[in-house]
Amino acid sequence: MVKVEKFYITTPIFYVNAEPHIGTFYTTIVADTLARWHRLKDESVYFVTGTDEHGEKAQEAADKAGMTPKEYADSVAEKFRDTWDRLDISYDDFIRTTDERHAKAVVDIIKKVDKNGDIYKGDYEGLYCVGCESFKTEKDLVKGKCPEHPNKEIEHVKEETYFFKLSKYQKKLLDFYKKNPDFLSKKYSQEIINRVEAGLKDLSITRRSVKWGIPFPLDKEHVVYVWFDALTNYISVLDGPKGDLFKEFWPADVHVVGKGIDWFHSVIWPAMLLSAGIELPKRVFVHGWWLVEGQKISKSLGNAINPIDIAQKYSTDALRYFLIREMVIGEDANYSEKKLIERINGELVSDLGNLVYRVFSLAEKFEDEIVGEDELSGKLDKEAIDKKMDEMDLAGALEKVWEFVRETNKYITIKEPWKLKGEELSNVLYNVLEATRIIAIYISPFLPQTAEKIFRQLGIQPEKLEDASFTKFYGNIKKGTYLFQKIETE
Numbered sequence: 490m491v492k493v494e495k496f497y498i499t500t501p502i503f504y505v506n507a508e509p510h511i512g513t514f515y516t517t518i519v520a521d522t523l524a525r526w527h528r529l530k531d532e533s534v535y536f537v538t539g540t541d542e543h544g545e546k547a548q549e550a551a552d553k554a555g556m557t558p559k560e561y562a563d564s565v566a567e568k569f570r571d572t573w574d575r576l577d578i579s580y581d582d583f584i585r586t587t588d589e590r591h592a593k594a595v596v597d598i599i600k601k602v603d604k605n606g607d608i609y610k611g612d613y614e615g616l617y618c619v620g621c622e623s624f625k626t627e628k629d630l631v632k633g634k635c636p637e638h639p640n641k642e643i644e645h646v647k648e649e650t651y652f653f654k655l656s657k658y659q660k661k662l663l664d665f666y667k668k669n670p671d672f673l674s675k676k677y678s679q680e681i682i683n684r685v686e687a688g689l690k691d692l693s694i695t696r697r698s699v700k701w702g703i704p705f706p707l708d709k710e711h712v713v714y715v716w717f718d719a720l721t722n723y724i725s726v727l728d729g730p731k732g733d734l735f736k737e738f739w740p741a742d743v744h745v746v747g748k749g750i751d752w753f754h755s756v757i758w759p760a761m762l763l764s765a766g767i768e769l770p771k772r773v774f775v776h777g778w779w780l781v782e783g784q785k786i787s788k789s790l791g792n793a794i795n796p797i798d799i800a801q802k803y804s805t806d807a808l809r810y811f812l813i814r815e816m817v818i819g820e821d822a823n824y825s826e827k828k829l830i831e832r833i834n835g836e837l838v839s840d841l842g843n844l845v846y847r848v849f850s851l852a853e854k855f856e857d858e859i860v861g862e863d864e865l866s867g868k869l870d871k872e873a874i875d876k877k878m879d880e881m882d883l884a885g886a887l888e889k890v891w892e893f894v895r896e897t898n899k900y901i902t903i904k905e906p907w908k909l910k911g912e913e914l915s916n917v918l919y920n921v922l923e924a925t926r927i928i929a930i931y932i933s934p935f936l937p938q939t940a941e942k943i944f945r946q947l948g949i950q951p952e953k954l955e956d957a958s959f960t961k962f963y964g965n966i967k968k969g970t971y972l973f974q975k976i977e978t979e
């Protein structure tokens with residue numbers, strides 16, 4: 490029997506203090522596109538997302554809304570789920586940190602870490618940013634404020650706490666990075682290595698003054714620090730280390746995260762796992778931030794853009810295409826509706842939409858059998874696309890697919906099929922229809938609705954990557970409407 494490859498991919502779990510916006514949507518479509526790509530390759534894929542519901546920030550948001558933290562978390566978790574459903578996110582499970590299965594896994598991991606002698610009681614005195622849910626040093630601040638949350642006051646915390654011996658894992662982590670060069674995200678790896686080399690301080694993993702959290706199993710006066718709680722979601726969603734899903738899918742193949750939380754995933758999470766004796770994930774993929782007019786999207790700045798509004802205006806696929814195509818791997822990107830419209834009118838309407846419309850109009854009228862010789866497949870660089878997808882350079886992969894779309898358009902312009910008849914016309918139609926079928930396969934992870942429309946117009950069922958080569962044409966053309974509408978601007 491051929492062994493089926495498995496692929497386990499996660500998004501960060503989202504804080505419930507804010508509703509979904511294009512930043513959180515971006516992380517989610519990156520993971521969704523990769524999950525769909527690996528399904529297209531016939532791998533056994535598990536793709537999870539969820540919500541991070543405990544901690545001071547969630548508590549504050551609930552107080553403000555006049556609800557209990559649980560009621561509040563219920564409403565926002567539902568919002569995330571509903572938004573992802575409406576935007577074609579193909580997640581297999583949705584984990585909430587208020588799920589019982591999650592609390593069990595957190596207690597289990599803490600007991601393992603404790604058994605390994607890595608937890609001790611002490612006092613913490615220092616700074617805390619509720620926006621990041623993270624301890625800070627003076628060095629991290631700019632003019633006394635957290636650079637990511639300049640509108641929030643930094644807290645001075647002085648309380649009894651339990652520490653995790655993070656410092657003990659410095660060498661082990663550095664060895665692990667060396668032996669697994671793909672684990673850290675290239676663009677940010679040196680920064681992580683430098684910081685780990687500079688020394689690791691033990692981490693406070695409980696809060697006494699915070700009530701909204703998982704009770705700390707070694708001392709019920711404390712709750713588990715939100716990050717220790719949240720990171721465990723990646724195994725609690727697999728029902729913990731004894732679960733069947735865990736046996737099938739762990740270790741994670743990729744954790745997709747934004748650059749602001751790289752440290753937690755590249756340093757704290759592997760240290761926790763080393764301590765608990767659990768295999769480490771294979772890769773942390775870090776992307777940059779979406780900015781609006783040069784500023785990171787955040788609740789406090791009130792500059793969030795709701796992906797549902799944009800999708801309703803322009804279509805989900807148009808938004809997915811824009812976000813994926815616009816952000817260069819590892820860099821920040823600026824959101825602008827003007828650029829979105831430019832890409833819709835250029836790449837989606839003129840390149841892809843016109844191609845499909847022109848070809849299908851001609852093919853629908855052609856009454857003989859469509860047969861021909863492959864003259865086009867050499868223009869598709871499958872290897873390059875595969876490589877880019879492996880590197881998670883989604884924008885680069887999409888660009889390569891579009892090169893083929895443009896080559897196919899060029900072929901039509903040169904061949905002028907509207908002037909041809911009989912065998913000659915059949916040959917051109919054959920080439921362009923097969924090219925279109927293959928384009929539909931390649932775009933299906935990125936633009937699932939558009940791919941489906943093309944398959945429907947070709948009169949065939951959705952196909953897998955192994956079908957992406959020229960064969961005998963076997964469709965049954967039913968021309969539909971335009972794939973994308975041109976957006977009129979003044």
Ligand code: MSP
Nearest residue numbers: 501502503504512516541719720746747778779786
């Ligand atoms: N709850 C933590 C993650 C815990 S994972 C164990 C958290 N949540 S968050 O809601 O603030 O952000 C989660 C992720 O959303 C970020 O890591 C990032 O992937 C994505 N983004 C949030 N804002 C973003 C932008 N403005 N731009 C791009 N991605 C952004 O951190």
